[in-house]
Amino acid sequence: MIATSPALAKTLVTALPGDGIGPEVFEATRRIFEAAEAPVEWEVAEAGAAVFRKGIASGAPRETLDSIARNRIALKGPLETPVGYGNKSANVTLRKHFELYANIRPVRELPGVKTPFTGRGIDMVIVRENVEDVYAGIEHMQTPDVAQCLKLMTRPGCERIIRAAFGLAQAEDRRKLTCATKANIMKLTEGMMKRVFEEVGPDYPDIAQDHIIIDNCAHQLVIAPEQFDVIVTSNMNGDIISDLAAGLVGGLGIAPSSNLGDHAAIFEAVHGSAPAIAGKGLANPTALLSAAIMMLRHIGAFETAETIEQALFITLAEGENLTGDLSPRGHGVGTDKFVGQVIENLGRTSNLPSRAYRPLELKAWPDRTAHTEPASRELIGVDIFLESSLSAAELGASLTAIAEGSALRLDSISNRGVQVWPATGGRTFLVDHFDCRFMLNEPAAGNGPQGISDLVKAIGQKHSWMHVEKLQRFDGKDAFERPQGES
Amino acid sequence: MIATSPALAKTLVTALPGDGIGPEVFEATRRIFEAAEAPVEWEVAEAGAAVFRKGIASGAPRETLDSIARNRIALKGPLETPVGYGNKSANVTLRKHFELYANIRPVRELPGVKTPFTGRGIDMVIVRENVEDVYAGIEHMQTPDVAQCLKLMTRPGCERIIRAAFGLAQAEDRRKLTCATKANIMKLTEGMMKRVFEEVGPDYPDIAQDHIIIDNCAHQLVIAPEQFDVIVTSNMNGDIISDLAAGLVGGLGIAPSSNLGDHAAIFEAVHGSAPAIAGKGLANPTALLSAAIMMLRHIGAFETAETIEQALFITLAEGENLTGDLSPRGHGVGTDKFVGQVIENLGRTSNLPSRAYRPLELKAWPDRTAHTEPASRELIGVDIFLESSLSAAELGASLTAIAEGSALRLDSISNRGVQVWPATGGRTFLVDHFDCRFMLNEPAAGNGPQGISDLVKAIGQKHSWMHVEKLQRFDGKDAFERPQGES
Ligand SMILES: NC(=O)c1ccc[n+]([C@@H]2O[C@H](COP(=O)([O-])OP(=O)(O)OC[C@H]3O[C@@H](n4cnc5c(N)ncnc54)[C@H](OP(=O)(O)O)[C@@H]3O)[C@@H](O)[C@H]2O)c1
Ligand SMILES: NC(=O)c1ccc[n+]([C@@H]2O[C@H](COP(=O)([O-])OP(=O)(O)OC[C@H]3O[C@@H](n4cnc5c(N)ncnc54)[C@H](OP(=O)(O)O)[C@@H]3O)[C@@H](O)[C@H]2O)c1
Numbered sequence: 001m002i003a004t005s006p007a008l009a010k011t012l013v014t015a016l017p018g019d020g021i022g023p024e025v026f027e028a029t030r031r032i033f034e035a036a037e038a039p040v041e042w043e044v045a046e047a048g049a050a051v052f053r054k055g056i057a058s059g060a061p062r063e064t065l066d067s068i069a070r071n072r073i074a075l076k077g078p079l080e081t082p083v084g085y086g087n088k089s090a091n092v093t094l095r096k097h098f099e100l101y102a103n104i105r106p107v108r109e110l111p112g113v114k115t116p117f118t119g120r121g122i123d124m125v126i127v128r129e130n131v132e133d134v135y136a137g138i139e140h141m142q143t144p145d146v147a148q149c150l151k152l153m154t155r156p157g158c159e160r161i162i163r164a165a166f167g168l169a170q171a172e173d174r175r176k177l178t179c180a181t182k183a184n185i186m187k188l189t190e191g192m193m194k195r196v197f198e199e200v201g202p203d204y205p206d207i208a209q210d211h212i213i214i215d216n217c218a219h220q221l222v223i224a225p226e227q228f229d230v231i232v233t234s235n236m237n238g239d240i241i242s243d244l245a246a247g248l249v250g251g252l253g254i255a256p257s258s259n260l261g262d263h264a265a266i267f268e269a270v271h272g273s274a275p276a277i278a279g280k281g282l283a284n285p286t287a288l289l290s291a292a293i294m295m296l297r298h299i300g301a302f303e304t305a306e307t308i309e310q311a312l313f314i315t316l317a318e319g320e321n322l323t324g325d326l327s328p329r330g331h332g333v334g335t336d337k338f339v340g341q342v343i344e345n346l347g348r349t350s351n352l353p354s355r356a357y358r359p360l361e362l363k364a365w366p367d368r369t370a371h372t373e374p375a376s377r378e379l380i381g382v383d384i385f386l387e388s389s390l391s392a393a394e395l396g397a398s399l400t401a402i403a404e405g406s407a408l409r410l411d412s413i414s415n416r417g418v419q420v421w422p423a424t425g426g427r428t429f430l431v432d433h434f435d436c437r438f439m440l441n442e443p444a445a446g447n448g449p450q451g452i453s454d455l456v457k458a459i460g461q462k463h464s465w466m467h468v469e470k471l472q473r474f475d476g477k478d479a480f481e482r483p484q485g486e487s
Numbered sequence: 488m489i490a491t492s493p494a495l496a497k498t499l500v501t502a503l504p505g506d507g508i509g510p511e512v513f514e515a516t517r518r519i520f521e522a523a524e525a526p527v528e529w530e531v532a533e534a535g536a537a538v539f540r541k542g543i544a545s546g547a548p549r550e551t552l553d554s555i556a557r558n559r560i561a562l563k564g565p566l567e568t569p570v571g572y573g574n575k576s577a578n579v580t581l582r583k584h585f586e587l588y589a590n591i592r593p594v595r596e597l598p599g600v601k602t603p604f605t606g607r608g609i610d611m612v613i614v615r616e617n618v619e620d621v622y623a624g625i626e627h628m629q630t631p632d633v634a635q636c637l638k639l640m641t642r643p644g645c646e647r648i649i650r651a652a653f654g655l656a657q658a659e660d661r662r663k664l665t666c667a668t669k670a671n672i673m674k675l676t677e678g679m680m681k682r683v684f685e686e687v688g689p690d691y692p693d694i695a696q697d698h699i700i701i702d703n704c705a706h707q708l709v710i711a712p713e714q715f716d717v718i719v720t721s722n723m724n725g726d727i728i729s730d731l732a733a734g735l736v737g738g739l740g741i742a743p744s745s746n747l748g749d750h751a752a753i754f755e756a757v758h759g760s761a762p763a764i765a766g767k768g769l770a771n772p773t774a775l776l777s778a779a780i781m782m783l784r785h786i787g788a789f790e791t792a793e794t795i796e797q798a799l800f801i802t803l804a805e806g807e808n809l810t811g812d813l814s815p816r817g818h819g820v821g822t823d824k825f826v827g828q829v830i831e832n833l834g835r836t837s838n839l840p841s842r843a844y845r846p847l848e849l850k851a852w853p854d855r856t857a858h859t860e861p862a863s864r865e866l867i868g869v870d871i872f873l874e875s876s877l878s879a880a881e882l883g884a885s886l887t888a889i890a891e892g893s894a895l896r897l898d899s900i901s902n903r904g905v906q907v908w909p910a911t912g913g914r915t916f917l918v919d920h921f922d923c924r925f926m927l928n929e930p931a932a933g934n935g936p937q938g939i940s941d942l943v944k945a946i947g948q949k950h951s952w953m954h955v956e957k958l959q960r961f962d963g964k965d966a967f968e969r970p971q972g973e974s
Contacts, residue, residue, distance in 0.1 A: 065912070088971070096905045096971050097913040116603035131916075134638055136904030138922065139675035140870070140956045141966030144861045145642040147675040151621055152903055154918045155632040182723070188626035188634040215730040222709065222734030236669070240727050243702040247709030263914045371876035371919035374631045383627070387934070389858035416639055417623030418583045425552070426584040427750045429618075431641045432858040435625065447874070447951040453944035456955075464934040468943075468955040469627045479628030484575070484583050 011299045014067040014074035015042040019049045020273025021283035022077025028285035028339045029075070029292045035343040036311075038296060038304045043067050047090045048079035059090025065097060073299065074266045075292055078273040095130060100259035100266060101157065102164040102362075103128040105242040106294070110286075111317035111352050113250040113326060117225060122249055123355075124228040125172065127165040128238025129193075130259060132157045135235045142466050143387040146433040153189040153234060156370040158196040163363050164260065165232035166204040171360040176208040176229040180217040180237060188481060190214075193234055214241070221245055246270060253325055256290035258298065262365055265298055267291040281334040284323040286312065289342075297357050306354045308342075313350035315342045374474040381408065381439035382452050383480075384459055385467035387432050395463075396421035399436055402458050407451030408438040414483035435483070437471070447472060498786045501554040501561035502529040506536045507760025508770035509564025515772035515826045516562070516779045522830040523798075525783060525791045530554050534577045535566035546577025552584060560786065561753045562779055565760040582617060587746035587753060588644065589651040589849075590615040592729040593781070597773075598804035598839050600737040600813060604712060609736055610842075611715040612659065614652040615725025616680075617746060619644045622722045629953050630874040633920040640676040640721060643857040645683040650850050651747065652719035653691040658847040663695040663716040667704040667724060675968060677701075680721055701728070708732055733757060740771060740812055743778035745785065749851055752785055754778040768821040771810040773799065776829075784844050793841045795829075800837035802829045861961040868895065868926035869939050870967075871946055872954035874919050882950075883908035886923055889945050894938030895925040901970035922970070924958070934959060 017026035033040055045064040052059050059079060068074045079090040094100070105126040109118065138150040162179070169177050183194040194211055201209045212220065214237045220227060221241060225248050233241065246255040255270040269287030277283055289312060296305035316322065321341040324332025388395055392413055399410045413421035414435045418428045436459075444450050447470065459465055472479040504513035520527055532551040539546050546566060555561045566577040581587070592613040596605065625637040649666070656664050670681040681698055688696045699707065701724045707714060708728060712735050720728065733742040742757040756774030764770055776799060783792035803809070808828040811819025875882055879900055886897045900908035901922045905915045923946075931937050934957065946952055959966040 069914075092971060096915070097911075099914050099916045101916070131905075132903055134669075134673060137672065137968055137971060138901075138904050139673060139968040141675060141959065141961060142639075144859050144864075144961045144966075145857060147640050147679045149638040149673050149676040151636040151638050152629075152920070153634050154903070154920070156916070156918060157903075160916075182621075182726075185624065186621055186626060186636045188628055189636040192634045215726045218705070218727045219730040219734045219739060222731055223738055236723070237727070239669075239702045240705045240724070243706040244709055244731060247706045251710055252706060261914070262916070365916060369876045369878060369917040369919055370632060371874075372631050377631075387858075389856045391856060414625075416619055416641070416644075417625050418618075424584075427556075427586050427748070428583070429586045429588070429643070429647075429749070429852060430856040431643055432856055433639070433641070447953065453940055453947060456943065457940035460940060466934065466957040466959065470953040472628065472953065474628060474631045479631075481624055481626040484579065484624060 010039045010041040012041050012043055012071045014071045015044045016047045016074060016076040018077025019080040020078060020275045020278040022273055024283045024335055025285040025288040026077050028335050029289050031339055032289060032308060032342055036304055036308050036346050039301050043071060049082045052082050052085035057088060058093040060093050068264050072264045075295055076266050076268040077288060078271060080273050094266060095259055098261050098264040099131060100261040101131045101160055102260040103130040104258045107245040107249055109249050111313050111350060112319045113316060115250055117248050120226050122225045125168060125230045126238060126242040126245055127168060127230060127232040128242055129157060129161040129235045133235035142385060143432045146431055151189055153192050155192060155196060158193045159200060160365065162197050162200055162232055165230055166207055167360055167362060169207045169230045171358045173356045174229045178228060178231045179211045180214045180231055180233040182214050184213055217241060218244060253284060254286045256287050256294055258294050260362060267295040281336060282324055283335050284325050285335060300359055302357055307346055309354050310349050311342050311345040313352050314345045314348050317350055376475055377447060378443045378445055378473040379447050379450055379470060380443040380473055381437060381471035383469040383471060384436045384456060384465050386434055386436060386463045386465040388434055388463060389432055392420035395434055402462060403438060406455050408440050408455050411437045411439045417483050419483045497526045497528040499528050499530055499558045501558045502531045503534045503561060503563040505564025506567040507565060507762045507765040509760055511770045511822055512772040512775040513564050515822050516776050518826055519776060519795060519829055523791055523795050523833050526788050530558060536569045539569050539572035544575060545580040547580050555751050559751050562782055563753050563755040565758060567760050581753060582746055585748050585751040586618060587748040588618050588647055589747040590617040591745045594732040594736055596736050598800050598837060599806045600803060602737055604735050607713050609712045612655060612717045613725060613729040613732055614655060614717060614719040615729055616644060616648040616722045620722035629872060630919045633918055638676055640679050642679060642683060645680045646687060649684050649687055649719055652717055653694055654847055654849060656694045656717045658845045660843045661716045665715060665718045666698045667701045667718055667720040669701050671700055704728060705731060741773045743774050743781055745781050747849060754782040768823060769811055770822050771812050772822055787846055789844055794833055796841050797836050798829050798832040800839050801832045801835050804837055863962055864934060865930045865932055865960040866934050866937055866957060867930040867960055868924060868958035870956040870958060871923045871943060871952050873921055873923060873950045873952040875921055875950060876919055879907035882921055889949060890925060893942050895927050895942050898924045898926045904970050906970045
């Protein structure tokens with residue numbers, strides 16, 4: 001699958017040195033790879049600030065996308081979005097273009113990097129879903145004062161990331177996978193991840209499995225981080241806890257990551273372009289080098305990976321030639337000297353053994369629209385969201401009258417999820433965004449028009465609606481949540 | 488405002504001892520209050536498991552709601568939702584009923600509670616928005632495989648919590664307020680909180696102000712927690728980082744909180760009912776006692792608050808009679824003995840001074856539907872979300888044909904926020920949930936029907952739609968985000 005250059009049996013990798021300190025840390029990695037005779041050949045490509053300045057609004061030109069599509073593997077430095085060139089990030093472009101759905105963030109205590117948790121043997125991996133959730137970026141102002149973002153989670157999306165996490169646990173000889181969600185509050189979206197976790201879990205009997213509420217997970221990460229092995233979680237949760245976890249072992253500056261999908265894998269440092277030290281030869285290449293070591297394992301070059309990793313570990317442990325960010329003030333060396341030390345240490349073994357790795361197998365997903373037909377489906381009502389400055393009582397009376405004689409009747413009105421009509425006695429603060437729930441007098445099989453479009457039209461003559469959601473039943477179960485009322 | 492019993496000039500407080508260890512830690516607090524002659528009189532009320540078992544599905548009976556409404560202040564033990572009595576929590580019922588929009592979580596290093604961060608002087612408050620965001624719980628299955636939760640954030644909601652946070656900073660003589668959001672990704676929702684923060688900030692020139700991206704905030708909380716003073720954030724973010732922050736100073740078991748609104752304030756321990764130790768006289772009352780100390784300050788009893796707080800601090804610092812959770816194994820004492828020690832220490836002063844407090848003034852909000860009329864509004868298109876197993880190309884062709892001759896034309900189709908029609912060359916994995924964007928040929932003033940209902944109806948004859956969002960412009964600005972495309 002992955003392109004190899006036959007003469008040398010080397011794997012061709014697209015190299016995106018990137019912006020700021022990117023080229024420096026890439027060059028450092030390249031030198032160490034050369035010294036270790038890593039079986040990799042680089043195909044250098046462009047992305048980031050220079051590309052934006054050429055007027056390519058995605059930050060990644062066609063040739064770069066083609067190179068990654070061909071090689072299926074890339075090592076990427078930090079990319080900047082220069083101010084004034086739109087607000088799209090080249091990082092997001094690459095992630096979305098190649099549907100890199102799995103973000104892998106190893107978090108391991110490094111020798112010589114002192115933190116309040118030093119000595120506790122933190123060694124975990126956070127597997128973050130990388131394309132769904134609130135990051136789909138689907139936002140609509142509902143009224144001038146009410147903003148909405150759609151949090152979308154899908155069954156195939158959950159299954160893909162959960163199987164990737166189980167696969168990773170197996171590949172890294174890990175014992176336990178913890179699924180972290182907010183399923184107790186968001187029963188349909190976050191709950192879906194928990195349910196899928198429980199469904200596919202039995203396929204991996206060699207891996208212990210548990211679920212944790214995401215807020216408790218953040219708490220436990222600070223209280224007793226040693227308890228975690230692999231954590232799988234949704235995009236927003238994962239964004240927060242992966243940065244938290246990186247902090248436990250020394251921070252984002254030394255954290256590597258990979259972004260995996262069916263069609264490509266991109267390895268990168270978590271840090272940015274650190275413009276303040278760019279071009280000065282001071283950058284610490286540990287993060288990008290660690291990402292490159294992950295990449296070697298991804299292509300099956302386990303031995304070279306271990307050789308380089310051990311040289312890095314021993315360099316950090318001995319603490320001689322470390323860059324400024326890891327040294328007492330005034331004792332830091334330049335990138336060059338650090339790299340030289342790592343190269344000198346190639347072949348030595350540190351006190352911290354490398355883990356055992358096997359190839360990571362990702363389930364390949366068919367290249368067609370994922371769809372499951374339920375055994376039965378019914379349409380039972382509709383939520384019509386409208387903008388109004390009326391009181392709940394006035395609105396209730398008006399909508400009841402409009403629905404009179406139609407196929408639907410007004411069931412309830414809620415405001416930010418709290419029922420306000422019929423009144424409950426609560427002291428709800430009202431914004432001008434009402435969720436008006438109508439139920440069909442006769443639930444109907446299928447998902448046809450059923451008079452809903454007519455009701456919407458009739459309401460549009462008196463009120464200002466902006467959002468409609470059908471209320472369905474799939475396989476005999478309500479496919480929506482009820483507002484918080486009193487009974 | 489707050490009910491006081493005139494004979495004794497005592498404040499009447501609704502007491503909800505709650506479930507599990509709740510009654511024990513409440514009794515401990517009551518005894519200490521009595522010994523300190525705190526100006527409080529208790530009106531004991533019911534909520535939680537026993538109430539559910541009586542068949543009251545909200546977990547809080549009318550008399551309890553009435554008591555809190557009358558007294559405007561309550562001290563609450565942990566409440567359980569017994570299995571089999573629905574999935575509504577009495578805590579959520581109380582929060583929503585009284586619109587307790589501000590969750591206040593002080594995080595201060597306590598003497599005698601050893602953590603990896605001991606000695607660094609952590610002393611911050613997290614102010615979490617408590618009623619909006621994904622917690623509105625508005626969820627709809629879009630297709631059998633695609634779940635959606637609405638993340639709603641409102642301008643008045645943001646303004647209320649931000650002003651509460653500034654007010655709290657002033658009341659506690661704090662220097663800096665940090666607003667933590669994901670505004671870089673969710674420009675309309677999370678971005679609204681950041682914008683409102685910047686707008687109201689100038690009203691508080693005595694408080695330093697900055698903004699931090701929420702993932703970096705979680706990172707910094709672990710790397711350098713001392714830098715934070717007050718943090719204000721949205722509901723989901725706050726849920727995660729407040730539990731994280733509690734972990735830095737010893738965990739949820741000793742963390743207090745308050746829930747403030749215009750009509751009531753409820754003070755509580757963050758921990759749950761700890762069923763494993765319930766009824767054994769072993770529970771640590773520190774969290775509920777600390778919440779009760781916050782309550783004393785809320786009613787202006789600053790001196791008594793300080794007397795009790797200092798007795799608690801010195802008890803913890805001297806480390807004699809501590810409960811099991813804070814003692815080396817086998818050296819813990821019962822709740823009773825700990826309480827006795829605190830009472831004995833009333834009047835003594837610890838090495839850790841109490842902070843200076845002033846009354847917290849919350850801006851009162853008018854009791855009508857919050858609404859702002861923009862100077863101009865236009866309707867420019869509609870997003871129609873539909874379920875389909877077609878390819879993007881097939882769907883594009885079909886919808887283009889359906890729109891032919893109507894007032895709208897198909898502009899683009901996206902799948903989980905990524906444009907898939909017109910094709911971009913990306914390798915997007917398709918789920919059966921397409922966001923089909925139609926633009927009006929002639930944008931129209933106002934928010935009238937404009938042929939949109941007709942288009943929806945026509946699409947419903949061929950495709951299965953379940954969700955519609957109008958695309959508006961307010962004050963000349965697009966009130967929606969564009970999907971991630973290539974150009
Ligand atoms: N994946 C990516 O491509 C990515 C990720 C994050 C940010 N960015 C972009 O990078 C730019 C800068 O972002 P930022 O300043 O927020 O974060 P950053 O570049 O990571 O820099 C934060 C600080 O961390 C230190 N640092 C980071 N990496 C280091 C290294 N390898 N060696 C030594 N010190 C290191 C530097 O500290 P000192 O300056 O104190 O030495 C730097 O100021 C922005 O344009 C941002 O959009 C890109
Ligand atoms: N605000 C609320 O009302 C609230 C909040 C959270 C949970 N809950 C409810 O409480 C029930 C139990 O929840 P949970 O087990 O997840 O959390 P929990 O009750 O906080 O218990 C977690 C563990 O923390 C320890 N602990 C908590 N508070 C303590 C105290 N005051 N003194 C000594 N140790 C303490 C106990 O450890 P050991 O058992 O090891 O001694 C306990 O097992 C559930 O029904 C939940 O829904 C209510």
